[in-house]
Amino acid sequence: MKGYHLGELEELILLTVGILDKEAYGVAVLEEIKNQTGRKVNISAIHTVLNRLEEKGFLKSYMGGATEERGGRRKRLFTLSATGRSAIEEVKNLRNKLFEQIPPLALDFSHGY
Amino acid sequence: MDTKLKHHPPKWPDRFLEFYCNPSRLEQIQGDAYELFYMNLEERGVGYARFRFFIHVLSFFRWGNIRRTRPSYQTYNHGAMFKNYMKIGWRNLLKQKGTTFISIFGLAAAVGCCLVAYLFIEQVWFKGMHQENKDEIYQITYTAEGENGKTTFGTIAEPISEMISEALPNVKAQTRIQIDLPILIHKNESYFQRAQYVDPGYMEMFTYSMLYGYPGALNEPEQVILTEELSEKLFGDTHPIGQEIALVSNGEEKIFKVGGVFKEFNDMEMFNFDLLVNISNRSNAELTLPLKDAWKSELWTFIQVENGTDLGDLNAGFAEMVKTQNKIDPENPYLSIQLESFNDLVKNSENIERGVVSFLAVAPQLLLAAIGTFILILAVFNYINISILMAFRRLKEIGVRKVIGSNKGQLIAQFLSENLMVCFMAIVLGCLLAAFIFVPGFNDIASKNLKIDLFNDAYIWLFLGAMLLFITLVSGLYPAIYITSFKPINILKGNQQIGSKSLLTSVLLTFQFTLAIISIVAGVAFVQTNYINSNRDWGYTSADKIIVNVPSSQDYIPLKNKLSALASVTEISGSQDFVGNWIREEEIVFQDEKYEISLLNAEATYPELLDLKLKEGRMFNPELISDTQESILVNEAFLDRLGLSFPVDEKITIDSASYAVVGVVEDFHTVFFQMSIEPMAIRASPDTTFNYLTLKMTPGTAASSMQAVKKIWHETIPRGLFTGKLQTEVFDHEFNDVKGVSNILLFSAILAVVLAALGLFGLVSLNMNSRIKDFCVRKVFGADLGDLSMKLAKRYLIIWGIASLLGGGLSIVLVSTFLNSFFAFNSGVGVIPLGLGLLVLFLVIAGTVSSQIWKIVRANPASILKAE
Structure with missing residues (x-):
């Protein structure tokens, strides 16, 4: 199968951008990840990944939304592209497919080894 | 929110970020970093926020974020942009035809003057630079x-030249060169011509373009090569090849055939001569001189080496030559x-x-360079003034452009490209002016042969390129930077002061007027001095006298008798x-003190014949033996120098013989007025032969007898x-020289006034246009x-006043120094030159202002005020 290769962080960020829906930019993504997963990711890592995902075509971006906190600078807002959406679904489906193939026994820890 | 106002992200990391960050990502990254900073600030306090900001900046320092050599956003089309600059510039120039013409014409005149000065300096310093083999030619010196x-x-x-072929390796050609002034006789007319005696190798070494004949003509010893000028003088329209001429050197006459004619030289040639002669024809060449005498005679020796020769290889040969020479002599x-x-x-x-x-003629170079710079400064100031004013009419354009997003650099580029266009046109026009008016005119005045040689002269391109760059930057940079520094909001609101009253304009104008005054004063003072000098009393009566030269002593008596x-x-x-000519100087001794004075040896009748004016004592009496042997006449300067008064009791020693002063004559001019009158003694020499004969003619016959005198002279000395x-x-010669200088000065004065007038006219009319409603x-x-x-003239009159003081003061100092270095006798900077200078400038101002006022007089206020 020709897959969408996504790294772990890439997948996480792609999902977060999907969640934030038109409000996704560097700091927002950072906060969302922190709130949802408790993980502290470096802002520069997030930027790098966002840019890389955009290059791969999973994300689209536009400039907008200047705020005072940013010293009047605009945010680069990211949204999922069609490819991005299908990539998430693909990944999710793949996971599910694989998960469902795990024999029930393997998940049953009551036997105790 | 209070904290936000108080605290800002740390400056240095922020700047670092701006420095390294790729501009396309800067906004995003910096914005996030700021946002995080303020978040951290609220949560954890200033210190932590700052620290984290710093860490963030560092962590953003990644390959993908770093600005590299060619930021991606700068891929716009430069060609189109420059084309746009040029197009806008061109339209602007066309819109202002009058002022554009003033700028271009002024600059072109200045370029023309500078070009003449440059050519003059070039022909002194880059002599011989057009010779093809110049890098292989060397002169042997010791x-x-x-x-x-x-x-x-x-x-x-x-004799060293004879050793060259054996002692020195890799020598392609060699030549000896000797200059002589033989008498050239053709069809019973005789001329003094500069002959250059050379080996045939000369023509291999140096390249000249031939008009007739072939370069190898010198291989035949009896052939000579003439310059075009001489050939025209001798033969006119007839074909010169094969014609015969005679050369007389040291009393020997030889017949030569013309073997070739060079094309006209320009002044870039290293050697100045009228004809080339094979060196084997020198008058003493056939005599077999004793060995030692041969080594005593010295001349120029040139060699041409093979391309790429290591000059060190020749040293052994030179050492051998030195040894031989030192043994023989x-x-x-x-x-x-x-x-x-x-x-x-x-x-x-x-x-x-x-x-x-031997002679680098520094003074004329300085004079010309000074005049060129003068005019250039005037023209550039004109241009600066006018372009600032012109730019003020485009303030709105600048404002709009700035608002749309032009940065300062782009606006400066726009102005400079317009400048570049003007300067380019000025340089082209300047070259034309120089080629067709200035250079021929200067050649005429200075009897030079300068030429603008665009095809062979690489330096002139360099010079023109440098001029273009220099004028563009000097005249354009300040206005461009000044104009573009205004804030768009002020411009568009109309708050920006229209700066026609700016200090700079006034300063530049003052400077221009000052220069104009100085050049007028210089020109007028020089002409005035010339006028006074041409009417100056020479101290004796010059009318009705003919001077005749006597080439050798045996001719003296027969010539005198005939x-x-x-x-x-x-x-x-x-x-x-x-x-009227140079008089030799001699040392005399008086009371054990030595003095240098001019001593004129002459027949006892000479002072009286010349009508020198006797002041005290008496003239020589040819009958008295004592007068012809131990008496001198002196001039007044002589007495002044020695501190004597007339009856001089003590004797004066010349050449260890003592002489009594029998009379004093009034000072008279022996040399031109550039020199002061030197102390002089006239000695009635007992010699019977002299170099010159002076004839006193019956009144009014001197000019008409000249032909007869010449005929007798030629009969006696063929x-x-x-x-x-x-x-x-x-x-006459000196008068012509001085006249040339005064023509150059007058010309530059006129040019300076015209330039100042043009500049003033441009300023006043622009000023007027912007204030016409007011009026x-x-x-x-x-x-x-x-x-x-x-109202209109006041400002200019004030400037005129300041410039008059400055220019008057400066010209008194500068021009009188200049005059003093030129003439021992001059009229100084008096009322006439100063007054004339100030008056001319005043008239220029009055004329310019009234021409503009006339506009108002004729204007119908209704139609002007109704417009808009």
């Missing part, structure tokens, strides 16, 4: 112990022999005695030098050159003509 330590000589013992020992590159002959001319180039037989000759007298002239003509309103309310004129 160093010897001279009076002032080690001295290098450009001439070298003649031990009284004049050489220290070393070396080569002087052809290219360095001018540059090193000060270090080489008896070299090819000339005395001429009916119109009333008196005749001989002298060693003649009044192989000689007659250089006789009227006593009234002795200063019309005043007119409507009944202001009369005088008020309006005063």
Whole structure:
């Protein structure tokens, strides 16, 4: 199968951008990840990944939304592209497919080894 | 929110971020970093926030974020942009035809002047630069112990040239060069011509373009090559090849055939001559000189080496030459022999005695360069003034452009590209002006042969390129930067002061006026001095006298006898030098003190014949033996120098013989007015032969008898050159020289005034245009003509006043120094030149202002005020 290769962080960020829906930019993504997963990711890592995902075509971006906190600078807002959406679904489906193939026994820890 | 106002992200990390970050990502990254900073600030306090900001900046320092050599956003089309600059510039120039013309014409005139000055300086310093083989040609020079330590000589013992072919490897061609002034006789007319005696190798080494004949003509010893000028003088339209001429040198006559004619030289040639002669024809060449005498005779020797020769290879040969020379002629020992590159002959001319180039003519170079710079400054100031004013009319354009997003650099580029266009046109026009008016005019005045040679002269392109760059930047940079520094909001609101009253404009105008005044004063003072000098009393009567040269002593008596037989000759007298020319200097001793004075040896009748004015004592009495042997006449300057008054009791010693002063004559001019009158003694010499004869003619017959005198002279001395002239003509040459200088000065004064006038006209009319409504309103309310004129003229009159003081003061200092260095007798900077300078400038201002006021007078205020 020709897959969408996504790294772990890439997948996480792609999902977060999907969640934030038109409000996704560097700091927002950072906060969302922190709130949802408790993980502290470096802002520069997030930027790098966002840019890389955009290059791969999973994300689209536009400039907008200047705020005072940013010293009047605009945010680069990211949204999922069609490819991005299908990539998430693909990944999710793949996971599910694989998960469902795990024999029930393997998940049953009551036997105790 | 209070904290936000108080605290900002740390500056240095922020700047670092701005420095390294790729501009396309900067906004995003910096924005996030700021946001995080303020978040951290609220949660954890200032210190932590700052620290985290710093960490963030560092962590953003990644390859993908770093700005690299070519930021991606700068991929816009430069070609189109420049085209746009040019197009806008061109439209702008066309819109302002009058002012554009003023700028271009002024700059072009300045470029033309600078070009003449440049050409003049170039022909002094880059002599010979057009020779094809210049890099392979060397002059052989030697160093010897001279009076002032080690001295290098450009001439070298003649037999050394015979050793070259054996001693020196890799020599392609060699030539000896000797300059002589033989008398050239053609069809019974004789001329003095500069002949250059050379080996046939000369024509291999140096390249000249031939008009007729072939370069190898010198291989035949009896052939000569003439310059075009000489050929035209001798043969006119007839074909010169094969014609015969005779050369007389040291009394020997030889017949030559013309083997070739060079095309006209320009002044870039290293050697100046009228004809080339094979060196085997020198008058003493056939005599077999004793060996030692042959080594005593020195001349220039040039060699051409093979391309790429290591000059070190020649050293062994030179050492051998030095050894041979010092053995044969031990009284004049050489220290070393070396080569002087052809290219360095001018540059090193000060270090080489008896070299090819001895006279660098620094003073005229300075004068011309000064005039060129003067005019250039005037024109550039004009242009700066006008372009600032022009730019003020485009303030709105600048404002709009700035708002749309042009940065300062782009606006400056727009202005500079317009400047570049103007300067380019000015340079093209300047070259045309120079080629067709200035250079021919200057050649005429200075009897030079300068030429603008665009095809062969790489330096002139460099010069023109440098001029273009220089004028563009100097005249354009300040206005461009000044104009573009305004804030768009002020411009568009109309708050920006229209700066026609700016200080800079006034300063520049003052400077221009000052320069104009100085150049007018210089020109007028020079002309005035010339006028006064041409009417100056020479101290004796120059009318009705003819001076005749006597080439050798055996001709003296026959010539004198034959000339005395001429009916119109009333008196005749001989002298060693003649009044009106250089007189030799001699040392005299008086009361054990030594003095340098001019000493004129002459027949006892000479002072009286010349009508010198006797002041005290008496003239010589030819009958008295004591008078012809131990008496002198002196001039007033002589008494002043020695501090004597007339009856001089003590004797004066000249050449260890003592003389009594029998009379004092009034000061008279022996040399031109550039020199002061030197102390002078006239000695009635007992000699019976002299170099010159002076004839006193019956009144009014001098000019008409000249032909007869010349005929007798040629009958007596068939192989000689007659250089006789009227006593009234002795200063003609100097008068012409001085006239040339005064023409140049007058020309530059006129140009300076025209430039100042043009600049003023441009300023006033621009000023007027921007204030025409103001004036019309005043007119409507009944202001009369005088008020309006005063209003417009006031500023310029103030500037005129300041410039008058400055220019007057400066010109008194500068011009009188200049005059003093030129003339011992001058009129100084008096009322006439100063007054004329100020008046001319005043008239220029009055004329310019009234031409503009006339506009108002004719204007219908209704139509002007209704517009818009």
